[in-house]
Amino acid sequence: MPKSVLDYKSPTHKVVAFLGNGLEKLRVKYRALRVQFRRAENQIRAVTKSREMWAARARLAEAELAELKKSR
Numbered sequence: 001m002p003k004s005v006l007d008y009k010s011p012t013h014k015v016v017a018f019l020g021n022g023l024e025k026l027r028v029k030y031r032a033l034r035v036q037f038r039r040a041e042n043q044i045r046a047v048t049k050s051r052e053m054w055a056a057r058a059r060l061a062e063a064e065l066a067e068l069k070k071s072r
Contacts (some may be wrong), residue, residue, distance in 0.1 A: 008015075
């Protein structure tokens, strides 16, 4: 059964301030996590792009080597 507001002993302004501070802490925490997540996504994207570039260069080098071996 829900209690009425009169049953609580804490002043309302203190409860409101406490809840407001908690909400602000959550906002700061999740904002920082969102930034960290975006950095990780960007890093993954950069590493994937780099790997694809190096793989393409390796395939090209292998093709050139095979061509040189054929011409000998």
